[in-house]
Amino acid sequence: MAKATPPVAPSLGQPASYESALEELEQLIARIESGQLPLEQLLSGYRRGAELLAFCRGQLEAVDQQIQLLEDGTLKAWVA
Secondary structure, eight states: OOOOOOOOOSOOOSOSSHHHHHHHHHHHHHHHHTTOSOHHHHHHHHHHHHHHHHHHHHHHHHHHHHHHHHHTTOOOOOOO
């Protein structure tokens, strides 16, 4: 008998932080790569992964902009 695989949440909203998004993304990738997900869960997992990836990229771009400001000698408040 096959082990039941918990469903992949289609969308859990915005992660609390970059670190939590990265952790969720890593877990999701491991589940997808295991080959054990049914097609519907695979698709919803892919969608969630795309959401998490976009969130992480946005956070990294915001930090990069802040670093550029610091390197230019201008310190301004960072708005995420």
